[in-house]
Amino acid sequence: MSNKGNGGWSPYLAGALTGGVIIVSAWIAGNYFGASTCFVRVSGFIERFFSPEKVAGMTYFNWFAPKVDWQVMMVVGILIGAFISSITDGSFKIKSVPDMWASRFGSSPVKRGAFAFIGGLIVMFGARLAGGCPSGYGLGAMVQLALSGLIVVVCFFAGGILFSNLIYRGGANR
Amino acid sequence: MEVLTDEYINKRSFDRYRIWLQKGRVVRYDKQMGALRLMDMTIVKFFFSAILTGMVGVAVLHNMGIAKPLILPTNIGANIIGGLTFGLGWSLIGYCPGTSLGALGEGRTDAFWGLLGMLAGAALFAEAFPSVRNTILTWGREGSITLPQVFGANDWVVIAIFVAGGLGLFVWLEKKGL
Numbered sequence: 001m002s003n004k005g006n007g008g009w010s011p012y013l014a015g016a017l018t019g020g021v022i023i024v025s026a027w028i029a030g031n032y033f034g035a036s037t038c039f040v041r042v043s044g045f046i047e048r049f050f051s052p053e054k055v056a057g058m059t060y061f062n063w064f065a066p067k068v069d070w071q072v073m074m075v076v077g078i079l080i081g082a083f084i085s086s087i088t089d090g091s092f093k094i095k096s097v098p099d100m101w102a103s104r105f106g107s108s109p110v111k112r113g114a115f116a117f118i119g120g121l122i123v124m125f126g127a128r129l130a131g132g133c134p135s136g137y138g139l140g141a142m143v144q145l146a147l148s149g150l151i152v153v154v155c156f157f158a159g160g161i162l163f164s165n166l167i168y169r170g171g172a173n174r
Numbered sequence: 175m176e177v178l179t180d181e182y183i184n185k186r187s188f189d190r191y192r193i194w195l196q197k198g199r200v201v202r203y204d205k206q207m208g209a210l211r212l213m214d215m216t217i218v219k220f221f222f223s224a225i226l227t228g229m230v231g232v233a234v235l236h237n238m239g240i241a242k243p244l245i246l247p248t249n250i251g252a253n254i255i256g257g258l259t260f261g262l263g264w265s266l267i268g269y270c271p272g273t274s275l276g277a278l279g280e281g282r283t284d285a286f287w288g289l290l291g292m293l294a295g296a297a298l299f300a301e302a303f304p305s306v307r308n309t310i311l312t313w314g315r316e317g318s319i320t321l322p323q324v325f326g327a328n329d330w331v332v333i334a335i336f337v338a339g340g341l342g343l344f345v346w347l348e349k350k351g352l
Contacts, residue, residue, distance in 0.1 A: 159261015
């Protein structure tokens with residue numbers, strides 16, 4: 001039940017507590033979880049800096065106006081929360097290449113950084129096309145029994161499992 | 175004494191989510207890829223424990239009229255194509271949008287490049303949106319429908335099936351030692 005020998009908590013406990021946060025958030029604030037919309041807002045915010053007229057004329061940035069809302073605060077909070085949590089229990093570590101990646105693709109931080117960038121680009125394009133990410137569709141839509149939540153979460157994992165096994169095929173760490 | 179405004183409580187509750195994400199160790203590349211490679215199901219346990227717990231509580235709130243539902247619409251074409259595209263990117267970056275920030279907070283600097291990629295991906299989608307809107311987003315547009323509506327069943331019947339399925343999955347994963 002415990003988190004395999006790394007000092008972490010049981011994922012069931014951490015998950016159930018997060019489920020409690022979802023309930024309290026819906027109750028008190030009327031908000032449901034999500035994370036990817038704020039990437040649109042921040043990206044519009046940055047782009048507006050360089051070409052304000054263009055951003056003002058784009059439908060998507062009119063729907064999701066560049067601004068700092070509660071979701072941006074929450075996502076920034078994940079960064080701060082993880083920092084505090086990892087500093088206080090000693091799991092904070094500056095690391096540019098994850099172990100599993102290194103065992104298959106080598107320890108070059110440049111190569112890892114490049115693939116992380118490309119992966120991030122594809123992830124966000126897919127999330128916005130689908131209408132959200134695992135936070136929005138899993139923790140937001142599935143808890144409300146939305147059909148969309150089930151379809152998208154199944155596709156996230158189906159795609160992720162398929163492509164991960166393809167790219168790791170024949171690797172040393174198999 | 176601090177005043178318990180909605181905003182304050184909301185902020186406090188999200189503080190907890192932030193920390194529990196890290197405590198569950200779910201923000202790490204090795205954990206996320208471990209799940210996708212079907213080797214270590216930590217994030218699956220975390221994710222579905224959160225969903226099942228949330229599902230029960232939120233259904234109570236909805237049925238009592240305390241919280242208003244906010245159902246993301248079903249666009250079957252976009253949901254499937256977008257979901258699978260996300261899966262491809264996920265297999266390369268090994269973080270999802272929420273957890274990438276958690277990973278950066280733990281000192282994993284590769285997540286920074288991933289975050290820049292995500293911002294670029296959002297900008298790219300905004301560029302592509304006018305053409306996507308007239309094509310993929312029109313395929314199988316069903317509106318904001320829920321599973322109980324689709325199956326003509328009571329909320330609690332659907333929840334009971336999810337909970338039973340989820341608990342069965344957990345028992346199976348523990349038996350397999352994943």
